[in-house]
Amino acid sequence: METKGKNRKVAGRGMTVTLEMKKRIRSLRHSANLNIDSLADKSEVSERTLKKIESPKSRQKRFDEDVLMKIAKALNISFDELSGKQRQYKQEDNSVHFEFLAEQFREIDRMLLPLIRDHRHAGQRLIEHAYRGLLSQCLQEREIDLEQINQGLRDPVKRNAFIEGLPRPGLTVDVSEDFDEISYKYPPNEMLTVKSPQLLWDCHCDTPSTKQNDFECPIHSQSSGEEVDRRFSNGYVLIRYRDIEFYWRSSQELWPPSVDSFYMMEAMKTDGLFTKKYDSVLDIGSGTGFLGIMTACCNPYITEITLSDWLLTPYLYGTTNWFLNRKSREHIRLKTNTALFTKGLDSLAKPYDIAICNPPYLPLLDGFDEIGLESTVAGTDLLTDIILRNKDLADRIYLQFSSLSEPEAQIAQEKAGLKLRPVGEEKLVPFRMRILWEKADYLEMLIKERGLVEKNNSRHRFWHRLQTYVIE
Ligand SMILES: C[S@@+](CC[C@H](N)C(=O)[O-])C[C@H]1O[C@@H](n2cnc3c(N)ncnc32)[C@H](O)[C@@H]1O
Structure with a gap:
């Protein structure tokens, strides 16, 4: 009151x-x-x-x-x-507490994001320098040592306490193997099912067009839709796919394993990712760790997994998700790397067997600088960096991107003197980005210059094509 x-x-x-x-x-x-x-x-x-x-x-x-x-x-x-009560959870004995770290890392990430996205005022080198400085200053101020956390998690007692201390997820999302059904479950026994989903969250309600109002939302048309929505957008969620579980919470610092990730997984599986003899896997821009962890759990030969992302929230969730799913795979070693692009991995004596990357794909078009600043999904710099680095990184690289960033990928291929080979099927998927609904000019440019498809007779208004490629 x-x-x-x-x-x-x-x-x-x-x-x-x-x-x-x-x-x-x-x-x-x-x-x-x-x-x-x-x-x-x-x-x-x-x-x-x-x-x-x-x-x-x-x-x-x-x-x-x-x-x-x-x-x-x-x-x-x-x-x-x-x-700030979580602060008390940082205990004297260096035990690691998820919620304490989640809060600290979110604060740091929210300071890092505007810096690393601001390409208007600074070149890449300056950004990299400032990023490293700010990251280590923020960690020092909070007396957080990532190496100490990793060490703590190698201790089985501390690791179990960490996993047991995870906040209980309010929603479990079960995704079927071929992405043809998603069930959202919450206690005590409630369940909402979406058949033939087109996205992990297949809602079109906020699309800025009245034409889309003619179609029923597969989520909000159901009686539990609002409750599932509340749980999906506000709390901890467990996303389950092929018996592997991914802990996730909606925030701008952490991408869920979205439709892109599932389609990429399917394409790589078709190409033999789960059966070929690979020892080490590198997941670049790892987010929840979905692609790397799925690979480590489904390919029986893997002995080393590295998760690399520029933010700390993905570091925390990737690490957590690995230990949630590692089970009897104790022979597999987890490495983590918090850095821009593939920095910090340079010191590796030999390239990885495979590297996987599902980078952001929204192009930064002239006159729309603010898109890059406001959104973590904008920018094609990671995509081009991977193409240019190619063989230094891994013997085989899987990369997925959208038709929207084809020109940047093309230029990078020409510079690197290589040609990407498509694997798996090309998929036409809905393009639903809330932050762009107010940016009619930018959407117009994507339609004119980047082949964004607009359909007025469909539940989703905008569409783009996704394709996985391999660099061999
Ligand atoms: C589209 S998400 C993919 C997440 C995850 N791999 C998946 O497929 O579910 C892209 C990820 O790349 C990370 N990222 C974007 N630009 C990066 C950069 N320049 N260096 C390192 N990581 C970056 C983001 O933080 C995000 O986690």
């Missing part, structure tokens, strides 16, 4: 909002693209109270816990995360 007046008393349980908490609220609000006004709408807390909470001057004031809970909910985080 909110209270009014200058010398108001806090009704219910009150809490002093520390300066650190104020900064956290402001930074989460900014990264969720919310101004005070829109947060007020979303949380049902008045603008005036929100301003006071964020203001450094009101440091000594107490605020109603119910109000803070509403803010946490609107920002899609738990109350403990908002108040």
